[in-house]
Amino acid sequence: xxxxxxxxxxxxxxxxxxxxxxxxxxxxxxxxxxxxxxxxxxxxxxxxxxxxxxxxxxxxxxxxxxxxxxxxxxxxxxxxxxxxxxxxxxxxxxxxxxxxxxxxxxxxxxxxxxxxxxxxxxxxxxxxxxxxxxxxxxxxxxxxxxxxxxxxxxxxxxxxxxxxxxxxxxxxxxxxxxxxxxxxxxxxxxxxxxxxxxxxxxxxxxxxxxxxxxxxxxxxxxxxx
Numbered sequence: 470x471x472x473x474x475x476x477x478x479x480x481x482x483x484x485x486x487x488x489x490x491x492x493x494x495x496x497x498x499x500x501x502x503x504x505x506x507x508x509x510x511x512x513x514x515x516x517x518x519x520x521x522x523x524x525x526x527x528x529x530x531x532x533x534x535x536x537x538x539x540x541x542x543x544x545x546x547x548x549x550x551x552x553x554x555x556x557x558x559x560x561x562x563x564x565x566x567x568x569x570x571x572x573x574x575x576x577x578x579x580x581x582x583x584x585x586x587x588x589x590x591x592x593x594x595x596x597x598x599x600x601x602x603x604x605x606x607x608x609x610x611x612x613x614x615x616x617x618x619x620x621x622x623x624x625x626x627x628x629x630x631x632x633x634x635x636x637x638x639x640x641x642x643x644x645x646x647x648x649x650x651x652x653x654x655x656x657x658x659x660x661x662x663x664x665x666x667x668x669x670x671x672x673x674x675x676x677x678x679x680x681x682x683x684x685x686x687x688x689x690x691x692x693x694x
Contacts, residue, residue: 504687522535525561529637563586568582587618601665603663610689613653615683616649632667642674668685
């Protein structure tokens with residue numbers, strides 16, 4: 470495991486040596502309820518059981534590449550670590566504050582202690598992706614929300630998406646700060662085993678990834694029959 474000290478908030482990426490995603494046969498979880506924040510794993514990507522995985526695409530709905538590097542980073546205002554999956558350095562990435570208390574980084578970036586993972590697009594236009602893979606065919610309820618994780622200073626300006634098997638179900642844009650609240654996606658989806666639902670963030674219409682810290686919360690539950 471790499472233990473790295475990064476100045477957090479408006480960082481760039483230096484390389485993208487991502488590896489391909491594992492086949493759907495790795496999805497072995499018997500669970501019927503899923504929570505992107507609670508289920509986050511710093512031990513393996515995909516997470517144990519295979520339902521969640523973290524990666525990036527170069528284009529929206531393009532080839533998914535798994536983040537292969539896990540890193541611990543620290544910000545200037547706290548000695549508490551943030552857990553990160555990335556492609557070799559910061560941005561694009563998916564991060565979690567696992568410390569049980571909110572952390573404020575660089576005066577402006579909020580790392581929530583619950584609900585929201587922090588994901589960030591990349592220097593070269595890469596879109597960061599939190600992917601859920603359906604373990605068993607059925608009807609699933611999806612409750613998701615996207616929001617800026619910036620408390621002030623430069624606004625988050627990102628494009629956000631929910632995709633099913635690479636096809637758009639929802640799209641929007643974040644242009645603001647944490648206090649501006651969520652953009653919510655709620656749906657009931659009929660899914661086959663191995664179908665994917667992607668929660669995606671990109672650099673936005675200005676194509677500028679700087680200061681684009683974004684939050685994703687996502688809960689997925691199989692309907693009982």
